[in-house]
Amino acid sequence: MAKTAETVKEKTETQNQKGDGSAQAQADPKTQAQAVDFAEAPETEAAGAGGGLDILLDMHVPVTVAIGQTEITVRRLLQLGPGSILKLDKPIDAPADLYLRDTKFATGSIVVVDGRFAVKIKHIAGLESATAAAKK
Numbered sequence: 001m002a003k004t005a006e007t008v009k010e011k012t013e014t015q016n017q018k019g020d021g022s023a024q025a026q027a028d029p030k031t032q033a034q035a036v037d038f039a040e041a042p043e044t045e046a047a048g049a050g051g052g053l054d055i056l057l058d059m060h061v062p063v064t065v066a067i068g069q070t071e072i073t074v075r076r077l078l079q080l081g082p083g084s085i086l087k088l089d090k091p092i093d094a095p096a097d098l099y100l101r102d103t104k105f106a107t108g109s110i111v112v113v114d115g116r117f118a119v120k121i122k123h124i125a126g127l128e129s130a131t132a133a134a135k136k
Contacts, residue, residue, distance in 0.1 A: 064099040065119050067110060095122055 068088025080086075095107035096119055108119040 061100055065108075065110075066097045066099065068094075 068090035070086050070088055072086070096110055097104050098106040098108060098119065098121070104125060106121050106124045108121045108123075111118050111120050
């Protein structure tokens with residue numbers, strides 16, 4: 001690969017010495033390079049003042065709560081039915097893990113509210129470091 005990069009560099013230098021080298025550049029498109037000028041994006045006050053984030057605040061994001069996990073064989077999986085029990089790896093007093101997609105962001109304890117399972121947040125990942133940085 002280094003040899004290929006050196007060859008391309010030598011071809012480019014040779015073209016620059018001979019003139020524009022347009023015939024060679026057309027024959028070998030790998031050696032073509034063009035400069036591009038990008039216009040600067042205009043600054044808007046709405047984006048700087050948080051106006052652009054308002055649309056994100058009302059978005060729904062799925063939160064997954066994991067109370068434990070286990071591994072079983074396919075044979076055992078096929079034998080499962082109503083009344084089957086899967087023993088999980090966590091003790092009952094261990095916190096549940098909360099995930100946004102595949103990223104753990106908090107831990108909490110399982111509670112019951114109005115006859116439904118719920119999670120009481122105990123710890124949010126990174127919150128202590130953000131709070132400490134804000135106090136400085």
